[in-house]
Every structure is written in structure tokens, then in C-alpha cells.
Amino acid sequence: MYSAKKIASWNLFPPNMDFKFKAIYPSLEESYQWCLGRMEIHSKSFYFASRFLPARQRKSVAALYAFCRMTDDIVDEVPEGTTKEDINLLLDNLKMTVVKLEQGYISSDPILYAFGDTLFRHKIPVKYIHDLIEGVRMDLNKQEYKTDEELDLYMYRVASTVGLMMTHIFIENPTPRTLARAADLGKAMQLTNILRDIKEDYNKGRIYLPEETRVLYGVSVSDLAGDIVKENLKALIRLESRHAKAFYRTADLGIEELPPAGAYTVKVASRVYEDILNEIKRINYQVLSQRAVVSKLRKIIIATKIRLEYYKKL
Secondary structure, eight states: OOOSOEEOGGGTSOTTOOOGGGOOOSOHHHHHHHHHHHHHHHOHHHHHHGGGSOHHHHHHHHHHHHHHHHHHHHHHSOOTTOOHHHHHHHHHHHHHHHHHHHTTOEESSHHHHHHHHHHHHHTOOHHHHHHHHHHHHHHHHOOBOOSHHHHHHHHIIIIIHHHHHHHHHHOSSOOHHHHHHHHHHHHHHHHHHHHHTHHHHHHTTOBOSOHHHHHHTTOOGGGGTSSOOOHHHHHHHHHHHHHHHHHHHHHHHHHTTSOHHHHHHHHHHHHHHHHHHHHHHHTTTOTTTSOOOOOHHHHHHHHHHHHHHTTTTO
């Protein structure tokens, strides 16, 4: 059971940071509804797929989504005038707060209240959350990646950890094999994001394509600044697309080990994201001037086909 003690939201957010997350909600159920609303607005495909989950799991998934988005926003959506020191302090406070949540304390912040309940209920290891926070901190302190190993660490922290936490929501005692495959899916989806958002990330001062690979393919920083994807950058994107596809295939092995509703939900998300790679190919890899988007109709088709696979199981 939860401790009667509460973690006031102002203990997490420094006084000079007027984050929208500071609203106080009176009940756990309303906090979960807040998180479901966030997922519906910002991740429509996953919200759609998650409707087949048992109510308890669906709310937990929404709380995890809202927490991860909140953590990302700490770096990407900071109020004007916020310093790097402020953000580092906030991330440090968040790590300490997560430890309290794991111990059964509750927060008056709606996202933290719901996520704390999810964390406590599903016995999600705090290490995953701390790794996620450190991954977000990498976006604050690191603008360019030199090696594949550096990028792999980043993808593990910001994406694989999410898959690991999701697995604990779906399965009480997941096997190391299932967890490893969940980590692969996180990397597949993050690498897909990186390939889709090369120009957007460059404009933010971030280059995720490792320098050692760019040198191998003769891709310079200036090649990322223009609007035309040259043949050498196309070749690099094709290479990384194959790497992402390989991660998707190994992840499939783990998806089949999930309960049917969880497997359906994750497979829809996986297939929709993988289809971004097909869209990148369809636009001839011109990701510097065009955004590879999976249409709403295409998402419905993907979800419907997968629904037929699980027709007798859901």
C-alpha cells in the first residue's frame, strides 16, 4: 500500500520554472485520465491500438507514456531563460523523486501520481527510469555522436528502457529473452526517428548519425544542412534503415511472448513505425526537405490486418 506521505510537485520543479505539469489533481483516477488524454493527443496510433488492453494495463501504459513525454519536455520544451544548470537540477530531482515513488510515496502532480502507482504496482525497476533520464540528459549535453557504440547507448537509454518498462506492465516476471527483444524494438523505433528527423535534429544542433559512419560514406556536416539528400547520404540512410529493420525482426520474437492484447498493441505500434522506413524509401530518401509520414488510412489498414491475426485471441 502507498505511504500516506506525499511528494509536493513544487519539490520537483524549481520556482523559476513554470511548467504546465504543476497542476494538482485530487484523485488517482483523475490523474490516470490526464495521462490517457496526453496519449490520445500526442500518440493517436498507440492510443488507438491500446484500446484492446485490459483497463488496468491501458492506464499504466498511458502513465508511462505521459511520464516519458514529460521527461523529454524537460529538455525540449523548456521555458525561455531556463539555464542548463536548471535543467540538470530538474533531472537530478526527478531521479530522486522516482526513488520515492518506487517506495510507495505519492505526488500531487497528476503525471507523477499515476506513474508512481504504475511503478509501484508493476514493480518496474528504478534503474530503467534512471537510465531513461540519463538518456534525456545526453540530449542536453551532447550535440554529436562519434561512434556506433555511443549511439547504441543513447538509443538504449531513451528508447529501449521504455520497451523494458512496457514489458513489466504486460508480464509480471518477464524473461531475459523477452526483455532483450523489447530493448531491440526500442532501438528500432528510435533509429527510425533519427532517420526521419535528420534535418529537424540538425536545426536543433544535434547530429545522431555517428561520425565514424559519416566519414566512411563521405557525408559531411554540410551535407545535412541543405535540402537535397545526395547519393552518399542516401547510401548511409539505406544502411541504417537495414539496421533498423533487423531490430524490428528480432523484436518480433519478443512480441509473440506477450499476452495477446499486449502483443497486438505493441505490434501495431511496431508496424506503423516500421512503415516510416517504407515512406522514407518512397520519397527517395529526401528527408531533408520532406517528412516521411504514415497516413491515417495506412495506420488503419495496418491495425486492421494485425487485428485479424489476433481475431480469436482478443
